[in-house]
């Protein structure tokens with residue numbers, strides 16, 4: 017994301033574009049997945065020292081103004097991603113239960129017919145959450161991807 021589009025997103029959300037807010041935005045924009053606040057903090061800190069609380073407050077502000085999406089995952093830290101960067105108000109996610117990677121899938125909105133369905137609703141839709149849970153290709157290849165227990169209890173073999 018360049019400086020101009022970052023500035024435009026913040027402006028449209030009525031958020032003053034401070035250097036830290038731009039950096040938080042850039043940290044999310046550079047990913048095709050939802051990232052934790054800690055990952056965002058590390059990315060922002062690469063550019064210079066910043067208070068953890070400032071980054072957390074920035075994320076709260078972004079969520080409040082609809083710039084960022086916040087996702088709660090069982091047993092994992094909260095994840096954040098941008099809505100606007102994908103060029104649509106909402107997108108779907110694929111979540112790997114093994115490694116915790118949460119991929120943003122902007123194309124799925126179209127493929128699943130979500131946009132058309134939303135338009136057919138007599139409702140002012142403010143958000144859509146569709147999460148596909150499973151085991152990602154990398155984890156499956158690593159051999160820890162079986163959804164059922166690797167050693168069935170009844171098998172009697174090691």
Ligand SMILES: [Zn+2]
Nearest residue numbers: 112115152155
């Ligand atoms: Zn995985």
Ligand SMILES: [Zn+2]
Nearest residue numbers: 050097098120
């Ligand atoms: Zn996302």
